[in-house]
Amino acid sequence: MLSSPSFAASFTHRGRRISYREHGSGPRVVVLAHGLLMDSRMYTRLAPALAARGHRVITVDLPGHGDSDQPHDMTAYSMQQYGRDVIALLDHLGLTQAVVGGTSLGANVALEVAVLAPSRVRALVLEMPVLENALPAAAGAFVPLALALRISRGAMGVVAALARRIPRTYFLVDLMIDFIRRDPAASLAVLDGLIFGRVAPPIEERRALHHPTLVIGHPSDPIHPFSDADRIARELANAQLVTASSILEWRRRPERLDQVLAQFLDEVWLPQVVAA
Numbered sequence: 001m002l003s004s005p006s007f008a009a010s011f012t013h014r015g016r017r018i019s020y021r022e023h024g025s026g027p028r029v030v031v032l033a034h035g036l037l038m039d040s041r042m043y044t045r046l047a048p049a050l051a052a053r054g055h056r057v058i059t060v061d062l063p064g065h066g067d068s069d070q071p072h073d074m075t076a077y078s079m080q081q082y083g084r085d086v087i088a089l090l091d092h093l094g095l096t097q098a099v100v101g102g103t104s105l106g107a108n109v110a111l112e113v114a115v116l117a118p119s120r121v122r123a124l125v126l127e128m129p130v131l132e133n134a135l136p137a138a139a140g141a142f143v144p145l146a147l148a149l150r151i152s153r154g155a156m157g158v159v160a161a162l163a164r165r166i167p168r169t170y171f172l173v174d175l176m177i178d179f180i181r182r183d184p185a186a187s188l189a190v191l192d193g194l195i196f197g198r199v200a201p202p203i204e205e206r207r208a209l210h211h212p213t214l215v216i217g218h219p220s221d222p223i224h225p226f227s228d229a230d231r232i233a234r235e236l237a238n239a240q241l242v243t244a245s246s247i248l249e250w251r252r253r254p255e256r257l258d259q260v261l262a263q264f265l266d267e268v269w270l271p272q273v274v275a276a
Contacts, residue, residue: 008020018085023058023059025056028055033100033107099125126232137223210238217242219243
């Protein structure tokens with residue numbers, strides 16, 4: 001099955017533009033949110049692959065990222081607000097329900113969506129969720145990064161302007177340098193907003209979720225420890241855990257994990273049987 005061409009669009013929520021891209025068409029909708037300080041282009045390969053299997057895939061640029069508005073005010077950013085932004089996207093598209101998923105930041109945002117509007121979520125796809133076990137390593141990485149951005153914002157602005165002139169070429173290379181291309185003031189605001197807010201819904205709210213959930217965990221990644229993936233898979237009543245060989249597997253050799261996700265999506269979109 002061939003997917004229909006993708007197209008980019010946007011809408012306004014809370015007075016700010018939120019951009020998204022659609023791949024494919026049909027009633028089986030998947031919404032994917034990206035990682036921290038990245039954007040929807042991280043799904044350049046996955047979204048078309050899912051669309052070719054008959055899914056309508058929506059990849060969103062969360063505020064402060066990609067082509068969405070990037071205010072320099074830290075109060076514009078929080079996990080819960082990102083959850084509300086994704087729900088606003090569902091409203092804008094007239095979707096009563098979708099599979100919601102994401103990577104790292106995006107995985108945590110998907111959890112927030114499920115907590116805020118459980119009936120709008122058909123299932124969850126959580127790659128590299130960031131929970132309590134990750135907090136020391138995440139703080140050790142992102143607090144110094146925020147400090148460095150605060151101190152060298154002017155110089156980073158010059159570097160970002162130069163980096164934006166580099167043509168996009170190879171998928172993995174672009175993923176690595178997209179951070180350098182970013183507006184450093186927006187990056188600082190995003191980091192400040194998230195560092196001083198909650199990382200994920202509290203345990204009691206997570207345990208109340210009963211959505212079918214696919215959790216993908218990676219070994220040897222301190223910011224996204226496998227123990228967090230294992231933890232959320234145990235907390236959620238209807239979750240299955242898949243172990244990736246590394247953080248690069250889905251980027252360099254995606255076939256196995258693409259197939260795992262495709263099978264999971266086929267199952268969750270089967271007609272639901274209502275007990276008499």
